[in-house]
Amino acid sequence: MKHFIFFITVVFVGLFLALLNRNEKGFNSGSVTTLRVFGYASFTGRWGAGPLLKEHFEKTCKCKVEFIEGSDSGILLQRLKIEGESLGADLVVGLDQFDLSKAVSEQSWRKLNIGDMPVYDSVKPALSNSFFVPYDWGALTFVARRNDAGRHPSKLDDLLDPVYAKQIALQDPRTSSPGMQFLYWVIRSKGEDAGFEFLKKMMNQAHSFSPTWSTAYGLFTNKQASLVYSYVTSPLYHLVEDKDKNFVALPFVEPSPVQFEFVGIPEFCRHCDLAEQFVNLMLSPEGQKIIMEKNYMFPVMKGVMEGTPFESAMTVKTMDEVEMLSTSEVDRLLKRWTEIRRGEVN
Incomplete structure (x- = not known):
């Protein structure tokens, strides 16, 4: 009888410790802040710039980055309009200049305080909107x-x-x-x-x-x-x-x-400070290099593509004006x- 009671006690203690450990793990994982980035497939996908930016960001942010995929950049606004705040996006990546007017009319956005950026002269006209900043073109x-x-x-x-x-x-x-x-x-x-x-x-x-x-x-x-x-x-x-x-x-x-690609932070963001930090990474020399080499797009910041194959990739004459259609x-x-x-x- 004593052996049976001892056996039951050991089993009970084991189950209790296992449950405690499980709850502790669940509590810890749940306490990690998750930054949700909404972007098109070629940015968020395995071969895009997103995963490498995520890896670099998570090294210092004490958070997790989760991507919400929007197929193509032209579909981002459609999903954002339909799902709105329920989408749970802290950051929206991949709108172009033809999307900005509609984006502002359909959603509220946080102003981005990016200060002076050493961008190419051709990029400066794309800096006219205070809610969105270009990260490549x-x-x-x-x-x-x-x-x-x-x-x-x-x-x-x-x-x-x-x-x-x-x-x-x-x-x-x-x-x-x-x-x-x-x-x-x-x-x-x-x-x-x-x-x-x-x-x-x-x-x-x-x-x-x-x-x-x-x-x-x-x-x-x-x-x-x-x-x-x-x-x-x-x-x-x-x-x-x-x-x-x-x-x-x-x-x-x-x-x-x-085409300029922009990033913006919706007003309903849950982790707005982290979203701003992610934008800063995208605009840093390190982030610009990642975006250039993974997206195969030109960086907006000076000094990134010099000495790389991208420097000689511009083989066509481009329009002088950057037009933002209503x-x-x-x-x-x-x-x-x-x-x-x-x-x-x-």
Whole structure:
């Protein structure tokens, strides 16, 4: 009987200690602050800049960083509008200049006190909004394979050549930032009415209008399309990562548009101070180098790309002006594009 009582006592004490240890672990893990960063897939994904920034940040912040993935940068605002505060985002990464007006009209944001930044002169016009700060930028054009037979296009009208029928991978401007950049490029280069006439003809040239940049680029790399609308740094990616020299960014007569990517802190942030610290990391020389080498975009800070392959990657002439379109203007252009896409315009 004594042995039985002793056995029961040992079992009870063991269970009690195990439960205590479990609760202690749960309490400790629950007490770790978690910074939630909402961004598009190529930033937050395994090969993007996000994971490496997270690793560096967690070394000093005494916190955890958790990513919320938004597929493509063009979808970020849609999810943010639908889910709002329930999304739990402390930081939003990846809006471009065409998103800012809508972002301010649909959400409240904290002002960012970033002070004087040693940015390139071309970046300064993108610093005009006190709620968002650019962390990288890129120029867009068409990317082709060097060994493809025939002459590569050198102006927009060349894209209408029958040889490119169903051979151009484009993005949907309603969901994709590069897609909106292409729409803007055509309108700025040709004027609105002539531009939409051109876009109507492009409907037959497009292999598809993918919802995201990555989907469109995958069609191109899988050789389902001859051309893809992408970044001038895309060939650099293949050269560095794959040792493949077969890709080229095409210079066009029409100056290429420039996309800036911004970061902002929503007013409903739970860990706002940590969010500001993460922004500071993104803008530091170390963070800028990570973003440049992982996103394959140009840094906004001086002194980061000097002496790197990125210094010679700009192979196209770009637009001089950085235009921030209003929400109503973006919506109006998208409405006209949608009508053409649906065949509602004769």
